[in-house]
Amino acid sequence: MFSGSIPALVTPFRDGTFDEAAFRRLVDWQIEGGSKALVPCGTTGEASTLSNAEHHRVIEICIEQAAGRVPIIAGCGSNDTMNALLHMQFSKKAGAAAGLCVAPYYNKPRQPGLIAHFSYLAENSELPIVLYNVPSRTVTDLEPETTVELANKYPDKIVAIKDASEDLSRVADHRMGIGRDFCQLSGNDELALPFNAAGGKGCISVTANVAPALCAQFQQACADNDLVEARKLNDRLYPLHYAMFEDSSPAPVKYALSRVMEGFTDEVRLPLTACSEHARKAVDAALDHAGLL
Structure with a gap:
């Protein structure tokens, strides 16, 4: 259902509020660069600090600006099952192609709780679900047996996974x-090459915010089984993948965007703060290595 380079979009802020104009420019730049889908309101989009009204506005603007050029996978995850369903219902009406639903964080549900959570969403919403497993942030791990059970139980609803478990x-x-046929998308840019070689179809990417064309070219080389070109592009991007996490994400990627896009601020929302001088130097060096400055 999805493939290629899929940026997990940042949510730009200016003076504490959502910068709609900057976001629209970002959406256009991503599509023009070859991104195959877009993800608003994921982890990189600071969804955990958006009000529901802001959350829905970001999704709405993304769908409106994309104007059918690429599918939108709306971030719908929550540690509250009912709130996740609210996001899914809104996203379906707004025109999203699917909802990205992270394993509930903080609550620490066991595997039966994860099955119950995702089953409830699948049974009460018409929006297809992309599971999102990122144990480093949620503590909870969506184990393979659980993923298999859910995908086989709801083959028309649970259509893909963004796997950031770091377990290839x-x-x-x-x-x-x-x-x-089950769509597997890497959630780790630095592991996208071996992930695709093992059977993955693309990456929901942080780095693509800053390097949409390079990330799209890399994913296309993987799809074409052109390992020489894929390695070449991966070598250009590799330092940038790590620089994006030199400080709490998405502070480094927002700093990087402020370097490559005119009028884009590096503003993040509390409890995050702007990235450190050390992180800025790492980002600058990685941007230079990739030929983006």
Whole structure:
């Protein structure tokens, strides 16, 4: 259902409020660079600090500005099942192609709780679900057996996974348990090359915010089985993948965008703060290495 380079978009702020004009420019730049889909209101979009009204406005603007050029995977995750359903219902009406639903954070549900959570969403919304597993942030791990059970139980609803577990063996686990049609997307830019080689179809990317064309070219090389070109592009991007996390994300990527896009601020929302001088130097060096400055 999805493939290629899919940026997890930042939410630009100016003086504490959502900067709609900057966001519209970002959406256009991403599509023009070859991104195959867009994800508003994910982790990189600081969804955890957006009010529901802001959250829905960001999704609405993204869909409006994309104007059908690429599908929108709206961030719908929450540690409150009912609030996740609210986001999914809004996103369906707004025209999203799917909802990205992170494993509930902070609550620390066991695997039966995860099955109940995602089953409830699948049964009460018409919007297809992209599971999102990122144990480093949520503490909870969406284990392969649970993913297999959910995807097989709801094949028309649970259509993909963004896997940021950093465990590459899970690509094969999912393929063996679900089948090759289940869409697997890497949630780690630095692991996208081996992830795709194992059977992945693309990456929901942080780095693509800053380097949409390079990330799209890299993913296309992977899809074409052109390993020489994929390695070449990966080498250009590799330092940037790590620089994006030299400080709490998305502070480094917003700083990077302020370097490559005119009028884009590096403003983040509390409890995050602007990235450190050390992180800025790492980002600058990585941008230079990638040929983006």
